[in-house]
Amino acid sequence: MSAKPLTVAGIMSGTSADGIDVAVLRITPGKLRPNLALLAHRAFPFPAALRRKVLAAMNASSTSTAELARLHWRLGIAYAEAVAATVEKRKVKLDLIGCHGQTLYHQARAETYAGRSFACTWQTGEAAVISSALRVPVVSNFRPADMLAGGQGAPLVSLLDYVLFAHPKRGRVLQNIGGIANLTAIPAAVTPAQVIAFDTGPGNMIIDALAQQLFSKRFDRNGAIAARGQLLPPVLAASLRNPYFYLKPPRTAGREQFGREYAAKFLALCQRYSGNPEDAIATATALTAESIAQSYKQFVSAKMKGRVDYIVSGGGAHNHTLMAMLSQRLEPLGCELASIDDFGLPAEAKEAAAFALLAWQTWHRLPGNVPAATGATRPAILGQVTYV
16 A cells, blocks of 8 residues: 555543543655654543543452443543544544553563463553544554564554654654653664663652642642652652662553552652651652653663753653753753753644554554564554544
């Protein structure tokens, strides 16, 4: 199938479960890689009732079949409404939609279940609901094909990072800070096979959980709470001994590693050293910054030459305290910290844009994973197509 220009909407709702991001791209074939033009993007918070259902289902110890089926279809409705609102405002006619779905469970490494050992993942949100509502084909369920090719199903934003940011003379790191933080490192003048990508660890997930529990806020806006607190060094040191931080890439993380249970233990440890709740937020913010910097130093820095553009996206890019902590840790390593907004792509649009690009790849029967990033043994065409 020869590639052709398409207008594609990408839909993303991340591990923070704070809402839905939609990005609409015009994607045209290029000599070396596709050309992307962002036409529109919008963010939609989940209705409170839906967010409660999503959070309850994530890594749940028990639930019901009816609950999961209803959530699957309800998310499909929410995704369809978000796309419809985005394209209506800009009067855009879509050719295709790429929907990541809401991750409820991601087990990147094989574990034994019912007598067999395997890895698995589940992103929920009924694609047929979206396709039927908008009369547009939908590509969904992107991660399994990479996992069945030996990969960890993540990170999948690496293709977008390479297409948009590979530079002949300048090394670049694309650091996304959503619920989980992940990076894509692109040394100067490399091919996709030489890209380095992995999850560095917690992003906003622990910060958000503590902000909700301690201050009844969905997140620490601009890092204002953390800025009033004091770092608790014994808690940070103990947290950095988590075995996850010693895993070599490729590696992935999620609520299974840094979700509710982890946040509860983290808070209990903070309360042993301080009764000030702001100190817990400050220390959680420092854990995100330190785990990112240590990941870069340990697994990336030796492969980069000269000054490096360290480009941050995701909700964490708006956390001024977190960005200041990152700057303190990364600039001595030769990195120049920047927001992805400075490069013409709004921070909130990046992950949704990635799934628009992956849908375009799938529609043209082109691989979407970067094996060097996910650990797959081969390139794979990702996802499943739901036709109108």
